[in-house]
Structures are given as C-alpha cells and as structure tokens.
Amino acid sequence: MAPPVLTSVVPNTGPAAGTNPVTLNGSQFTGATAVLFGSAAALSYTVNTPSTITATVPPGTGTVNVTVRTPAGLSNTVAYTYAPTPTLSAIAPNQGPTSGGTSVVLTGTGLTGTTAVTFGGTPATSFTVNSATQITAVTPPGTGSVACTVTGPGGTSNSVIYTYLAAPALTALSPAQGPTDAGAAVTLTGTGLTTTFAVHFGAAPAAFTVVSDTTAIAIAPAGPAGSVPVSVTTSGGTSNSLAYQRVAPPAI
CATH class of the missing domain: 2.60.40.10 (Immunoglobulins)
Incomplete structure (x- = not known):
C-alpha cells in the first residue's frame, strides 16, 4: 500500500484561532488516521474520497506543515499559514456626507489579503489594499456613527468609528x-x-x-x-x- 500524497490545502491561510474548514487534496487518503497542522491534530476531519479530506483547522501561529497519516505512512507536507487577526487604529477622514463617496484611509496591521471592508455592516463601495498597514476605501451611503471593520484571512478586525454627517x-x-x-x-x-x-x-x-x-x-x-x-x-x-x-x- 502506498503512503498518502498531499497536493494542496484549500484555503492555505486562515485565522490564528483556527476552527475554519479546509479541503485537503491528493491521493491515497483512504483509512487516514490523522491530519496534522505542524504537530497539532486537526480538530476534526472527514475522508470524503480517496483524494479529498475536509478538516477543521486547530489554533496555531505562523506557517506550518500539513500532513496526512494512514496505515501506509505519512504524506509529504504542504504549507498552511496562520494569518494574524487584522487590527484598525485609525480612519481618516473619520466623517463625511450621508451620500457616501468619500475616500478614506484605514490604518492598522495585518491588512494583507483583506476581502471585505464594511461601514455599519454595509460593504465599502470599493477598496484597495495598499500595504499590510493601509487600505484606501470609498464609503457607501449611510447615516449616523457606524463601526468600520475589515475582514481577511485572519478574521475580522476591531472597529473604528466613522460618522455620516447630514448636509448643512x-x-x-x-x-x-x-x-x-x-x-x-x-x-x-x-x-x-x-x-x-x-x-x-x-x-x-x-x-x-x-x-x-x-x-x-x-x-x-x-x-x-x-x-x-x-x-x-x-x-x-x-x-x-x-x-x-x-x-x-x-x-x-
């Protein structure tokens, strides 16, 4: 019996807290006895077919090697990266018209790979990740003071407040x-x-x-x-x- 072969982990990044599902692709997975992220066992896993496993990622940090163990042996490794939770420290300007359309700069950490920017739960009209510490976003229409957050591979950030001002x-x-x-x-x-x-x-x-x-x-x-x-x-x-x-x- 040949040992398992691992070709990919999808997605290959996730939050440090773990608990997110991933799919392992490869071959010879039948009878798998363990799925490991570094030395930590997956919180759970299911062998769907001889070529796919669905696993729940354990907590971790940095980049680790994922492996699959079967009675025939241990697979090769594929890298999985624990992304830091994004944080926001400032938004400038922090106020604008209720019609939206204001270009704002969000400053923080861990912003690489951001997949969503929201203002009170409403997606930004558009956004650009300039660096790991800066995002430029265009505000959607809104009213009052709302919480602005970003979401990425590492999860959802804390919030900073943006205030919609009525026209004078x-x-x-x-x-x-x-x-x-x-x-x-x-x-x-x-x-x-x-x-x-x-x-x-x-x-x-x-x-x-x-x-x-x-x-x-x-x-x-x-x-x-x-x-x-x-x-x-x-x-x-x-x-x-x-x-x-x-x-x-x-x-x-």
Whole structure:
C-alpha cells in the first residue's frame, strides 16, 4: 500500500484561532488516521474520497506543515499559514456626507489579503489594499456613527468609528444686504454648520468664523451690485443657497 500524497490545502491561510474548514487534496487518503497542522491534530476531519479530506483547522501561529497519516505512512507536507487577526487604529477622514463617496484611509496591521471592508455592516463601495498597514476605501451611503471593520484571512478586525454627517442647511442671512465693498459681517443661521470649511458668496470665498452648529459669521467679499447666492460647505456636503443683495453706493 502506498503512503498518502498531499497536493494542496484549500484555503492555505486562515485565522490564528483556527476552527475554519479546509479541503485537503491528493491521493491515497483512504483509512487516514490523522491530519496534522505542524504537530497539532486537526480538530476534526472527514475522508470524503480517496483524494479529498475536509478538516477543521486547530489554533496555531505562523506557517506550518500539513500532513496526512494512514496505515501506509505519512504524506509529504504542504504549507498552511496562520494569518494574524487584522487590527484598525485609525480612519481618516473619520466623517463625511450621508451620500457616501468619500475616500478614506484605514490604518492598522495585518491588512494583507483583506476581502471585505464594511461601514455599519454595509460593504465599502470599493477598496484597495495598499500595504499590510493601509487600505484606501470609498464609503457607501449611510447615516449616523457606524463601526468600520475589515475582514481577511485572519478574521475580522476591531472597529473604528466613522460618522455620516447630514448636509448643512441655511435658513437666514442677517443682514441680507450690504455694500459692494468687502468687509460687511453677515450672520449665517442654519443647521449642521460645525464642520464648515468654506463659505461662498457666488463663486467668491469668504472669511468666516463658526460660532456654533447653527451659527457662522462671514465677511462678505467685494462684488458688483445685485443678488448673489450664499452657501456653506461642510464635511456633510454643500448647503442650499440664500440670496445676499449687494447695494451700490449712492451716486454723488
């Protein structure tokens, strides 16, 4: 009787905790008395046919040699690698609009071979594994604060928090008119203004100060007489616009 021959283990990587199923392919498996991962016995195994065995991987670390033992002897070895559990330490930026589409960078360890990135259980629109310590992902649509995790051969990571921000809304400008010269202070009232990073009067950017989530004060830039739309942009997107009227000085 010939000893068993092992040709592959599928998949050939898995979590350090073990308990995952693998399929061993080869020949002469009938009557197998042991399946070993290094020196550790498989938690369980079933000889399906003379050429396939399904086994449950025991816990382990690093790369080990898998072998099959039968009454005819011990097989050759095939490598199996215990992958580290991925960890996440940061996500940047950690907030964005509810519509999704934000490119974020996930930083951590053990990210090689990542098969899934989720935001509150929803798969990322897309992702790219840049290295063992970095992934770039595009956020799906969502609301509120959600847990972001990655899954790979080593299992599922801890979570980092990503917050979906509603788009800002403007309800009032005070005053709603001013001179064509620069320098008039205008109070913007609305909601979701905390993360404002731009205020525009038409296409012209304005200097501004965020007072609260509902109030910002902008300095109107110079411009021609007439109506100009005012809007704010935050991490949650760009607001509706309100009209600001520039009034020409009286002719002398």
